[in-house]
Amino acid sequence: MPLLWKTSILLAISHDSNILPAHLQPLPSRGGHIRWNWIGDEHLNKTTDIIYMNASVAADGTLTGVSDFRATKFNGVTWLKTHAGREGVFAFKGPKAFMSIPGIVLPQDLKTFTFEASYAPQGAQNAELIRSGDFRIAWKGDTLSIQNGANTYQGSIPAVPAGQWVQLGCVVKEGIPSLFVNGKAVALLPGQSQPLTSIGNATLIGSGYTGMMDELRVWKEARPATRLGRDISPTWADRLLYFHLPADTKRSMGEDKASWASQIAWIRSRLRNPADHMVRLGIAGGAWKDMLRDPKARQKFAGEIASIVNRYKLDGVDLDFEWIEGPYKGDPPARQWDNYADLAQRIRKAQPDMCFTISLHVVCYRMPKKGIDAVDYFTFQNYGPSSARYPFDDFTRSLAAFRKQGFPDSKIMLSVPFQGTGDAKADSVRLYSDIVAQHPNLPPTADTAEFTYPDGTKRKMTFNGPATIRKKCEYAKAQKLRGIMYWDMGGDVRTDARKGQTDYRHPKALLPVINEILKGRR
Structure with missing residues (x-):
């Protein structure tokens, strides 16, 4: 043998x-x-x-x-090499812009998780930043609405100068969300829930949004506010990354970098003679x-x-x-x-x-x-x-x-x-x-x-x-x-x-x- x-x-x-x-x-x-x-x-x-x-x-x-999350449809969404100091970003050209991903990119029970991303808006917004299952974050004017199941919360956010980056984080713990803007907590009040039209087993990103987006992440934990927006590090604290949508290259646009399938592809791409290896x-x-x-x-x-x-x-x-x-x-x-x-x-x-x-x-x-x-x-x-x-x-x-x-x-x-x-x-x-x-x-x-x-x-x-x-x-x-x-x-x-x-x-x-x-x- x-x-x-x-x-x-x-x-x-x-x-x-x-x-x-x-x-x-x-x-x-x-x-x-x-x-x-x-x-x-x-x-x-x-x-x-x-x-x-x-x-x-x-x-x-x-x-x-x-799970193998991957954006399969881009409407009014393009890739930009740079914007305002960031390399590799998504550009959304609302009001009909969106990115569609088959599957729910959030933990299924919606009880404890974190959603975060960086945005550089262009003008006033009337958009859904994310809709995945029964979870939704909408941005209208200076108000962010967070709907998690039957409950809705609203908070006012500071004005963001056109084209400048702002980091938004929504930390959900035992079903209750907290909102952070550039790492600072924003007060949330109960809001009026809106019936959500079913989109099935899918996720929509940036529906109607106008501006740039980068580093969208979902963590399978209630992320500490001090860790929001930070570079992903080789530590135990960063082990629970569940979904990661960067905009590193045009070729990988829409690819979930936290996905096992993405990493299997990475392994295979590094093998000089793939036929000589088992994966x-x-x-x-x-x-x-x-x-x-x-x-x-x-x-x-x-x-x-x-x-x-x-x-x-x-x-x-x-x-x-x-x-x-x-x-x-x-x-x-x-x-x-x-x-x-x-x-x-x-x-x-x-x-x-x-x-x-x-x-x-x-x-x-x-x-x-x-x-x-x-x-x-x-x-x-x-x-x-x-x-x-x-x-x-x-x-x-x-x-x-x-x-x-x-x-x-x-x-x-x-x-x-x-x-x-x-x-x-x-x-x-x-x-x-x-x-x-x-x-x-x-x-x-x-x-x-x-x-x-x-x-x-x-x-x-x-x-x-x-x-x-x-x-x-x-x-x-x-x-x-x-x-x-x-x-x-x-x-x-x-x-x-x-x-x-x-x-x-x-x-x-x-x-x-x-x-x-x-x-x-x-």
């Missing part, structure tokens, strides 16, 4: 003499590492199987996190335990996987459902594992020709034989918040346990971390690049170092340096396993720890070490 190697962050994998798998993980945000421009082209091109971790599942088996969707989290309990939900989930693989011409999927330990709603672990195996069989039947993998953990791996048979291979997570997962001895012990469970060597892919842990639960985990940034002279044999967190706390950080990565890869190769997975691509050394791209040529980079062992070349 060929060796198959996986990385992380997107989930990229590499096998035989030409492939190295790896995860390219967007974090809990939608494509954070891509959006923050952390991923260098060499890391993508040196990884053959790229798994974009973004989707989840609902209790009824619906695949979530895979797959990673599915993790959500109400997966409830989905597993229901045969109808399992069947629906399998069908939705087949549908999205075919629609977007993906090479397959990876499931990352972990932590079947104790009983769940009366189901003992054995029943949960049997249901998981049944799901694997249904997915294989629904899309027999795709690459189908499942990620399991060192302490949660009791997959029955029928599930093992249905899957191409399994990636096992030899890392975590616990430092006990990082040593070489734990790496070898885990292989013995997987073999005892019945996993054949051809379906076992062990993993190496591009991160470290301070042994204080998940919030102590930091990227390998962060560790190297604090210790630029770190020797290749080091697997521990003192790490200072942003709040000044110092902890012993446990990780795997180049020497241990090499030793683990040599062991996996000698054991003739399916390969090595690394988590994750964005964690490798970067040119700048905060905003630089992964640097494949850096002397402390980890991915070249994996390639050297598995492929015989860096």
Whole structure:
């Protein structure tokens, strides 16, 4: 069997003499590492199987996190290269101007979210800035009206000089909106609701608006006022971007930059030889335990996987459902594992020709034989918040346990971390690049170092340096396993720890070490 190697962050994998798998993980945000421009082209091109971790599942088996919002109709809307200090903007030429997007670009319950955008109006307005489902913001004269379901609120805004930029933000928390103009709160009073003519499952942007617009964003949170209008940053605080409509280029006009489909396209555009790579969707989290309990939900989930693989011409999927330990709603672990195996069989039947993998953990791996048979291979997570997962001895012990469970060597892919842990639960985990940034002279044999967190706390950080990565890869190769997975691509050394791209040529980079062992070349 060929060796198959996986990385992380997107989930990229590499096998035989030409492939190295790896995860390219967007974090809990939608494509954070891509959006923050952390991923260098060499890391993508040196990884053959790229798994974009973004989707989840609902209790009824619906695949979530895979919305593909994209403006399909422009009426009286054009792209301008510059306006008043901004590069790339939309120009709306009301009163018949609008942009139409299939789908509702707001969270469906309309309870907690944030809408924000920058506008440079030309003259008095009588426009709808957005209409999406039962949510609407209208601008008439000096009044903004916000209608959320059956409730309407109104506020007076300061006059905006023609052509000058103003940043508007509407923060909805538990269904109640707050309005901000250039970051300052504007008082809202109850207004008279107007019947909304149904536009169906669609969103209209800028209906009747005259002027320029830029950086329209929807966040799946009640955004702090201090963050409105700020540049999107590579931080936990900016993880919940739900919809993003910039006007960067004419070619990408109307494209949702927060969309997983947009980021899949970005990945493919960076591959020098696309035919040499697999691009797959990673599915993790959500109400997966409830989905597993229901045969109808399992069947629906399998069908939705087949549908999205075919629609977007993906090479397959990876499931990352972990932590079947104790009983769940009366189901003992054995029943949960049997249901998981049944799901694997249904997915294989629904899309027999795709690459189908499942990620399991060192302490949660009791997959029955029928599930093992249905899957191409399994990636096992030899890392975590616990430092006990990082040593070489734990790496070898885990292989013995997987073999005892019945996993054949051809379906076992062990993993190496591009991160470290301070042994204080998940919030102590930091990227390998962060560790190297604090210790630029770190020797290749080091697997521990003192790490200072942003709040000044110092902890012993446990990780795997180049020497241990090499030793683990040599062991996996000698054991003739399916390969090595690394988590994750964005964690490798970067040119700048905060905003630089992964640097494949850096002397402390980890991915070249994996390639050297598995492929015989860096």
